[in-house]
Amino acid sequence: MMKRLLLIFCLVAFNYGISQTVSDLINAVDISELTLTLNEFSGEVSTVVDGNTVTILNRVSNSDNNLAADYLLQKFNAISGLTVNNDIYAAGANGGRNIIATQLGQTNPNDIYIICAHYDSVANYCADDNVSGTAAVLEIARILSQQNTDNTIVYALWDQEEIGLVGSNNYAEAATVRGDNILAVLNMDMMAYENDGDNEFDIDVRNIGNSLAMKDDIISALNTYKLSNAIDLTANVVDPGTPQSDHKPFWDEGFTALLLGEAWSTGDRTPHWHLPTDRISTLDLDYYHDMVKLAMAYTATKAGLNTLSVAEFDGLNVNLFPNPIKDNLNIKLSNVVETKVNIYDINGKKLHEQKISNINTTIDVSEFSSGIYFVKLMNNKGERTLKLVKK
Numbered sequence: 001m002m003k004r005l006l007l008i009f010c011l012v013a014f015n016y017g018i019s020q021t022v023s024d025l026i027n028a029v030d031i032s033e034l035t036l037t038l039n040e041f042s043g044e045v046s047t048v049v050d051g052n053t054v055t056i057l058n059r060v061s062n063s064d065n066n067l068a069a070d071y072l073l074q075k076f077n078a079i080s081g082l083t084v085n086n087d088i089y090a091a092g093a094n095g096g097r098n099i100i101a102t103q104l105g106q107t108n109p110n111d112i113y114i115i116c117a118h119y120d121s122v123a124n125y126c127a128d129d130n131v132s133g134t135a136a137v138l139e140i141a142r143i144l145s146q147q148n149t150d151n152t153i154v155y156a157l158w159d160q161e162e163i164g165l166v167g168s169n170n171y172a173e174a175a176t177v178r179g180d181n182i183l184a185v186l187n188m189d190m191m192a193y194e195n196d197g198d199n200e201f202d203i204d205v206r207n208i209g210n211s212l213a214m215k216d217d218i219i220s221a222l223n224t225y226k227l228s229n230a231i232d233l234t235a236n237v238v239d240p241g242t243p244q245s246d247h248k249p250f251w252d253e254g255f256t257a258l259l260l261g262e263a264w265s266t267g268d269r270t271p272h273w274h275l276p277t278d279r280i281s282t283l284d285l286d287y288y289h290d291m292v293k294l295a296m297a298y299t300a301t302k303a304g305l306n307t308l309s310v311a312e313f314d315g316l317n318v319n320l321f322p323n324p325i326k327d328n329l330n331i332k333l334s335n336v337v338e339t340k341v342n343i344y345d346i347n348g349k350k351l352h353e354q355k356i357s358n359i360n361t362t363i364d365v366s367e368f369s370s371g372i373y374f375v376k377l378m379n380n381k382g383e384r385t386l387k388l389v390k391k
């Protein structure tokens with residue numbers, strides 16, 4: 001019994017770092033990570049920013065919220081695989097700082113999905129408005145950034161929402177000038193308050209761009225994935241939805257966008273809105289956890305998780321990733337079956353031969369030159385050959 005438990009534990013632990021399915025990523029959304037960010041960024045507890053122990057007491061943009069912005073910059077910089085931009089702009093009173101991180105798509109780098117929230121506030125604490133959205137963006141970035149995706153994901157944290165959507169407007173106008181191919185903008189603002197027990201939430205949408213189809217995609221993600229064992233979220237579609245958050249500047253530019261948040265439409269908005277009593281103790285963390293999982297389900301689905309190939313042998317799945325590969329080829333078996341792996345170059349010359357019998361195997365291919373290779377997999381269920389592209 002102990003041995004078996006230990007084996008299961010090892011498989012789960014080993015599996016975690018290279019999770020590949022949307023369900024794996026949903027399950028990786030960690031309430032303790034979210035709660036830590038909620039506590040630190042709303043100033044309930046101290047944290048360390050640039051080596052100094054500090055408490056983030058202020059996020060009001062016109063009374064110096066640079067410490068808050070620096071915290072976000074540090075959070076993104078600690079995540080491998082992201083390009084981080086400290087986007088200082090001049091618009092608005094005194095200008096402001098959007099904190100933006102980009103995960104470049106491997107197949108369609110010009111196809112962009114934005115997942116975003118504002119980080120500024122109107123008072124101290126303001127946990128629901130909008131540390132809830134901010135922590136959601138950071139948590140999804142922490143997890144999804146470790147996957148290769150087909151499409152580009154921009155994780156954006158806006159400044160000066162509370163004084164007129166200044167940061168997001170500045171970005172949306174610049175995106176139009178640049179000609180960015182933004183396929184959808186998921187804005188999260190106030191997503192953690194639930195008081196009446198119905199677990200409803202709002203999708204605020206308008207018939208602009210493909211926003212109605214985006215709303216359908218969110219509902220499809222809700223219906224496809226089991227988010228928790230404890231509660232069932234229920235969607236309220238609000239059309240025409242509120243223009244009072246950071247999706248609005250994207251609507252103004254004709255982009256596909258919507259707002260995901262707690263159920264204002266059925267009277268379940270936090271009574272602490274814009275007050276210093278908007279603190280983590282008033283939030284429903286089970287509800288919030290599922291809201292972030294829903295955002296992850298949508299984002300991971302649209303990102304396109306990039307597995308090189310799936311070879312199926314009579315119920316045994318073999319995944320090879322990433323694609324294209326750089327230094328390491330990862331092989332994941334759906335269960336333990338001894339499998340022989342041969343790698344050939346485009347001329348049919350065998351470069352590598354190995355027997356694998358673990359669920360996860362990594363093969364160092366850093367010595368291979370750029371080009372096309374073939375991976376031949378053989379086991380007692382049959383054989384398959386898959387094409388591999390080396391960058």
Ligand SMILES: [Zn+2]
Pocket residue numbers: 118129130161189190245
């Ligand atoms: Zn807000």
